[in-house]
Amino acid sequence: MAWFWLILAGLFEMIGVTMINVLHKQQNWLSLVLLIGGFGSSFLFLTLAMETLSMSTAYAIWTGIGATGAAVVGMVFYEEPAEWKRLGFIILVIGSTVGLKLVA
Structure with a gap:
């Protein structure tokens, strides 16, 4: 169940980060509530x-x-560049995260 909570925490982290961008562009209460809700939920599920799981993992x-999720959301929904160097570093982040789990 811990892995489920952790993945959910990561997804809510993506929502929180995305809402920072949305709030910057559209300063309204809904964006602020979603930002606080995203990060709050992320920390709750990370705590669970x-x-x-160990803290480091x-x-x-x-x-x-x-x-990784925030970078992909930026490329897909906010027209941020999706050049090969950027994609390569995203792959490195994913590989490093998986590698840390394999050795921990």
Whole structure:
């Protein structure tokens, strides 16, 4: 169940980061509520995951999901560049996160 909580925490982290961008462009209450809700839910689920998983593994995977997901959301929905160098570093983040889990 801890892995489920951790993946959910990472997805809510993506929502929180995306809402920072949305709030910057559209300053309204809904964007602010979704930003606070996204990060709040992310921390809640990360806390639940860390009851079973080690801090280093949980934090690395949580930040990996959040960073990778935010970059992909930016490319898909906000016309951020999707050049090969950027995609290569996203692959490195994913590989590093998986690698840390394999050795931890």
